[in-house]
Amino acid sequence: MDFKKPSILFFIFILLLGVFPHRSFSSNDTSTFLNNTVSNFALLDHEGKFHELYYYSDKKAIVLFVQGNNCPIVRKSIPYLKELQEKYAPQDVVFLMINSNPSENRDLIKEEIRAFSINMPIFEDKSQTVAKALGLTRTAEAILINPSTWQIIYRGALNDIKNYYLQDAIDAVLARKPVAVSSSAVKGCLLSWEDRGRLYEYKKDVAPILIQKCFVCHSPGGVAPWSMNSYEKIMKWAPMIREVIQTKRMPPWHADPYYGQFEKDLFLTPQEVRTLINWIDQGLKKTNGVDPLVTATASIKDRQWPLGQPDLVLTVPQQEISASGPDEFRFIKSDHPIDKDVWIRAIDFRSGNAAVIHHANVLVASPKDKDDADQETEWYKNSGAGMDEGQMIMGYSPGHRPYVLPTNTGLFIPKGSLFEFRIHYIKTGKPETDQTQLGLYFHKKKPAYIHSVDIISNRDIKIPPGAKDYKLTASKTFPKAIMLTAIQPHVHYRGKSMSFTLRYPNGKQEVILSVPHYKFGWQRQYILKHPKFLPAGTAIVVDGAYDNSAQNYANPDPSQEVSYGPTSDHEMFTGVISYFMPDHSEYEHK
Numbered sequence: 241m242d243f244k245k246p247s248i249l250f251f252i253f254i255l256l257l258g259v260f261p262h263r264s265f266s267s268n269d270t271s272t273f274l275n276n277t278v279s280n281f282a283l284l285d286h287e288g289k290f291h292e293l294y295y296y297s298d299k300k301a302i303v304l305f306v307q308g309n310n311c312p313i314v315r316k317s318i319p320y321l322k323e324l325q326e327k328y329a330p331q332d333v334v335f336l337m338i339n340s341n342p343s344e345n346r347d348l349i350k351e352e353i354r355a356f357s358i359n360m361p362i363f364e365d366k367s368q369t370v371a372k373a374l375g376l377t378r379t380a381e382a383i384l385i386n387p388s389t390w391q392i393i394y395r396g397a398l399n400d401i402k403n404y405y406l407q408d409a410i411d412a413v414l415a416r417k418p419v420a421v422s423s424s425a426v427k428g429c430l431l432s433w434e435d436r437g438r439l440y441e442y443k444k445d446v447a448p449i450l451i452q453k454c455f456v457c458h459s460p461g462g463v464a465p466w467s468m469n470s471y472e473k474i475m476k477w478a479p480m481i482r483e484v485i486q487t488k489r490m491p492p493w494h495a496d497p498y499y500g501q502f503e504k505d506l507f508l509t510p511q512e513v514r515t516l517i518n519w520i521d522q523g524l525k526k527t528n529g530v531d532p533l534v535t536a537t538a539s540i541k542d543r544q545w546p547l548g549q550p551d552l553v554l555t556v557p558q559q560e561i562s563a564s565g566p567d568e569f570r571f572i573k574s575d576h577p578i579d580k581d582v583w584i585r586a587i588d589f590r591s592g593n594a595a596v597i598h599h600a601n602v603l604v605a606s607p608k609d610k611d612d613a614d615q616e617t618e619w620y621k622n623s624g625a626g627m628d629e630g631q632m633i634m635g636y637s638p639g640h641r642p643y644v645l646p647t648n649t650g651l652f653i654p655k656g657s658l659f660e661f662r663i664h665y666i667k668t669g670k671p672e673t674d675q676t677q678l679g680l681y682f683h684k685k686k687p688a689y690i691h692s693v694d695i696i697s698n699r700d701i702k703i704p705p706g707a708k709d710y711k712l713t714a715s716k717t718f719p720k721a722i723m724l725t726a727i728q729p730h731v732h733y734r735g736k737s738m739s740f741t742l743r744y745p746n747g748k749q750e751v752i753l754s755v756p757h758y759k760f761g762w763q764r765q766y767i768l769k770h771p772k773f774l775p776a777g778t779a780i781v782v783d784g785a786y787d788n789s790a791q792n793y794a795n796p797d798p799s800q801e802v803s804y805g806p807t808s809d810h811e812m813f814t815g816v817i818s819y820f821m822p823d824h825s826e827y828e829h830k
Contacts, residue, residue, distance in 0.1 A: 277390045281370045282488040282757070283338070285361035286349045288496045290737065290757035291336070292487060295791050297387045300332040301413045303406065307337040307362050308379035309344045309352045311429035317380055317398055318356050324398075325360065328410055337362040340371035342434050342510060346498055366510035368434060369486060369517045380428030382406045386413060396424030434511075440519035442471055447532035449512050450474070453491050455536055456506075456641065463594040469537040471526055478520045485516055492762045496754040501769040504641055547586055547642050550679030554659055561596050561665050561672040567808060568665040573658055583650030583683040584691075587634045588642040592675035598664040599763040600636040602678055605658045632693050632816060635728055637763035642679075646725050646771055649820045650687040664808070689820040691725070696782050696815040703734060703788045703802040703811065710734075710786040712813050715743075717779040724772045724780075726818035727753050728765040731784060732808045733794045735760055738784040740815060745777035758784075760794065760808070765816075773822070782815040 282292040296302050305321060308314055325335040337360050339349055349362055365371055374383065384394040384406065394409035405424050412419045440446065450458075450468055457464040468474060474481070484490040485508065493506035508516070519525065554574050561568070591597045633651055634643055645651065661676065698714035729738035739754040753766055774780075790798045802811050 278385055278392060281486045283363040283365055285363050286346055288498055288754050288756050296334050298791060299334045299387050301410055302385040302387055303335045304383040305337045306376055306379045306381045307339050308341055308429050309348055311379045313380040313428050315356055318358060331414060333410060335360050338365050340365040340368050340376060340431055342366045367513035369513055378426050378428035378430055381426045384409050393419050394422050397426050435514060440515050442526040443529055445515050446519050451536050453506050468533055470533050471531050475524050478524055482517055482520045485513060494755045494757050494759055495766055496756050499751045499754050503767040503769050544590060545679055547588060551682040552680040554678040556661050556676045559674045563670045564667050570663050572661045581655050582653050583687055584680055585650055585683045586642060586644040586681035588679040589636040589640055590677040593672055595668050596665050596672045596674055598666045600663040601632055602634050603632050603660045604653055635763055635765060645691050648687045649689040649691040650683050651691040691820045694817045696780060698813045699804040701804040701811050703786050705799050705801055706789050708787050708789045713783050715779050715781040721776045721822055722774050722819040723822055724774055724819045726765055726767045728816040729755050730812060730814040732811050733760050733796060734786040734788045734802055734811055736785040736787040741781045743779040743781055784813055
C-alpha cells in the first residue's frame with residue numbers, strides 16, 4: 241500500500257468541509273504550543289487503563305490525535321491514521337488519541353470505537369485541563385512529540401490534497417532530520433468548553449475541595465510532608481499541586497470511578513480537577529474573609545483516636561530503625577491481654593512514626609495452648625485469611641482512617657488469641673524510632689453477623705526481565721452467600737494494575753473494583769459504600785498485571801526475573817476480601 245496516496249474520496253471530503261471554521265497556524269499562533277516542552281500528564285483510556293505521557297520515553301515518536309464522537313472529519317481520518325500506525329508502530333512510534341469532550345462518556349466512546357474499528361487507546365480528558373495545556377481547540381488535530389526532548393515538533397492536519405504532513409514529520413524524526421513543515425491548518429469540529437469564561441476563587445471554589453480530599457493527610461500531625469494550613473501555604477506549593485494532580489499522583493486514590501462506589505472516596509472529579517488547575521493557572525485568586533484552611537486547622541481535635549478512647553490499646557515495643565540500608569520487615573508478636581472472647585466493631589491503627597512505616601498488616605492467630613479439641617471452631621477455619629499463621633484483621637498505609645465495621649457485624653477474637661504486627665519499615669536518612677499502637681473497639685454484646693477476612697492469591701509468579709504487562713489471575717468461589725464489605729489489592733513494586741470481578745452462578749459478570757494504576761506506597765483498602773450481596777456459588781476473580789521494565793520507575797531491577805516472596809524485591813498477588821455471612825448461626829463460636 242502506498243502511504244503517500246490516501247483515498248481521493250478522503251481529499252474531496254476534506255475540501256467539501258472547507259466551510260468549517262478553522263484555525264490557520266502562523267508563527268504567532270504556534271509560538272506557545274509548538275517546539276515547547278510538553279508537561280507530563282496522566283489519563284485513563286476508554287478501557288480504564290492508565291496512561292502517563294512520560295512513560296513512553298522509550299519510543300522514538302508519539303502521535304497524539306484529537307478524537308471526538310460524531311465528527312465527520314475524525315471518522316474519515318481513521319482509516320488513514322490506522323495505515324500510518326500499521327507502518328510506523330513496528331518502528332517504535334506510538335499512536336494515541338485524546339477525547340476532550342466531557343459530554344462523551346466512556347460508554348459513548350466505546351460505541352464509536354466499535355462502529356469505526358478504532359484500535360488505539362482514547363484518553364478521557366473530562367476535565368479538559370490537558371486540552372488547555374496543549375492548546376487544543378478542534379478535533380482531527382495530530383500532534384507529533386519527540387520523547388527525547390518532549391517537544392512538539394509538528395501539529396496540524398494529517399494531510400491535505402498535496403501534502404502528507406504527519407507522515408513526512410514522522411519520517412524526519414526517525415531519520416533524525418529537521419521537520420520541513422511543522423504546522424498546518426486544522427479542519428475539525430470545535431471543542432465545547434465546560435467553564436468558558438469562568439473565574440475560580442479560593443474561598444468558595446478551592447478550599448472546600450482541599451479540605452474534603454487533601455486535608456486528611458496534609459494537616460498538622462498528618463502523614464503528608466507539609467500541611468495545608470493556609471492560603472499562603474497553598475500559594476507556595478501551587479506549582480507542585482498542579483503537577484501531582486495532572487499526573488494523578490495525588491490524591492492517593494487509585495480506583496477507576498467507572499466501577500463501584502466506596503466510602504471516604506478521595507477521587508477528584510473532572511470538575512474538581514478543572515477547578516484546582518484552572519484556579520492555579522488564573523493566578524490563585526483570593527477573596528477577603530476568614531481562611532477556611534486556617535479554620536479547619538484550628539478545629540483539629542486529638543488525632544490519636546478519632547473514634548474516642550479504644551476499649552483496648554495494643555502497643556508495639558519501641559522499634560529502632562537505622563538511618564540507611566535496605567527496607568526492613570519486622571514480625572512483632574503481642575499477647576492478647578484480655579481473658580474473654582470479644583467481638584470487634586471498629587479498628588484503628590496509630591503509627592508511632594508515619595515517616596518510617598511504608599505499610600503494616602495486623603494478624604490474629606487462634607489460641608495454641610488450649611487442650612480443648614474443638615477450640616479451633618468451624619467458624620475460625622472458614623473465616624481465616626489464609627496468611628500462613630493467622631487471620632488478617634486490618635492493613636495500614638499512609639492516609640489510613642479508622643475502619644468501622646458495618647452495622648451489627650463484628651470480628652470475633654477468641655480468648656487467648658495472639659496478635660502479630662507485620663511492619664514494613666523504610667529508612668529516612670537519620671536514625672528513627674517507632675512505637676505503633678492498635679486501637680480495638682468492642683461490641684457490648686454479640687452482633688448479629690460475623691465479620692470475616694479472606695485472601696485470594698496466586699503464588700505462581702515468574703515475571704520475565706523487562707516484561708511490561710505480565711498478567712496473572714486468581715479466583716475463589718464462596719459456597720455460601722456473603723455480604724461483601726471491603727477489598728484491598730496487594731502486590732509489590734512491579735504491580736501495575738488489579739481488578740476484581742464477580743462471576744455469579746448464572747454466568748453474569750460484574751466488575752466491582754478496578755485499580756488501573758496500583759501504587760505500592762499506599763496499600764489502600766476500598767470500603768464499599770453499601771455491602772454487596774453475593775449469592776452462594778459466586779466467584780471473585782482477581783486479574784492483575786506487572787511491569788518489570790525500566791519504564792517502571794519504582795522497579796528495583798528490571799534485568800531480573802521476579803518470583804513470589806515476602807519481601808518487596810519479590811512479588812505477591814493477593815486480594816484481601818472483607819465480608820460477613822447473612823446468617824452466621826452455623827458458624828457461631830460455641
